[in-house]
Amino acid sequence: MKNVGNATNYLDMDTKELFKIYSTNKDQYIRNILVERHLYLVKLLAKKYINKGVEFEDIYQVASLALIYAIDRYDVEKGFEFSSFATPTIIGEIKKYFRDKVWTLRVPRRVQELNKKINDAKLILEQKNKKHPKVKDIAEYIGATEEEVLEAMEASYGYKPVSLDSSNNDDSDDKDLTLIDRIGKEENSFVSIEYKDFVNKFMENLNELEVKIFKDRFFLDKTQSTIAKEMDISQMTVSRLERKIIEKLKKEYEKNN
Structure with a gap:
């Protein structure tokens, strides 16, 4: 049984000090403290993916597991802030979940696997060249034709399709409006964030x-x-x-x- 005094000390410790201790003893109690301290990051990143055909709780669970992966792999001695290290890990796991678990159309496995390669290539090429890669660049990087890349990118829209004729189910005055009546332009703002x-x-x-x-x-x-x-x-x-x-x-x- 863990000493109560030590437990209290852990709670009062600086996050970096906790990471140093955890890197040597992998104490699950310490990991739980680190998880609690960084759940705000999980919630912030998970909310970027709401209204995409998946329940928020599912996304939050995936992001929480990714946080644990990040904590286990983080090396405080390298000098990077944990949030900077964890953010791409959490986002990557969420995107992987969408790629691997949320296909509802009959997309060939070959195309699904190619789409994963394309997404990985995009991240690598963007980091390397500091700009969004063109289809030609992606095709050359993964050894595919431009047509195959375009086919896989089009297929990536096969996540949880919703009928444009579906109506609102609530009791509001505009409940008879269909989804197509509500569609507007995509807006890069905080409107979709709870x-x-x-x-x-x-x-x-x-x-x-x-x-x-x-x-x-x-x-x-x-x-x-x-x-x-x-x-x-x-x-x-x-x-x-x-x-x-x-x-x-x-x-x-x-x-x-």
Whole structure:
């Protein structure tokens, strides 16, 4: 049975110190503390994928497991912030879940596997070249034809299709409107996020530079190097400001929950 005094000490410890201890003894109690401290990140990232044909609770569960993977693999000695390390891991696992588990149309396995290669190639090429890869670049990288790449990319829209003729099931005045009546243009904003008010209020405490980094990193999935190049500042500066923003976000979240 774990010593109560030690348990209390763990709860009071700095996160980095906990990671150092966990890296040597893999104590599950410590891991649980680390998980609790970073669930805000899971919720923030998981909410980016709501209204995509999958229940939020399923996405949240996948993201939570990804958080555990990230905690187990994180090496505090390398100097990277855990949030920067964990974010691509969590997003990657969510996207993998969509690719592997949510196909509802009869898409050939060959096309599903090709689509996975394409998504992996996109990430690698974008990191390498600092820009979105063209179909030709992806095809050359994975050794496929451009037609095969386009076919797989089209097939990727086979996630949980919903009839455009389906109507609203609630008791509101516009319940007879169909989905096609409601479709509008895609908007890259925080409208689809349940905690819009929380996010907007949080951003009021950030300066203009911090707001841009916050949006670019967590909602536009831009890399630190891309942001640094766009703003003509060093990547180290972006990394430092990101750590500062995350600390503010964590404090604000804990204060409101």
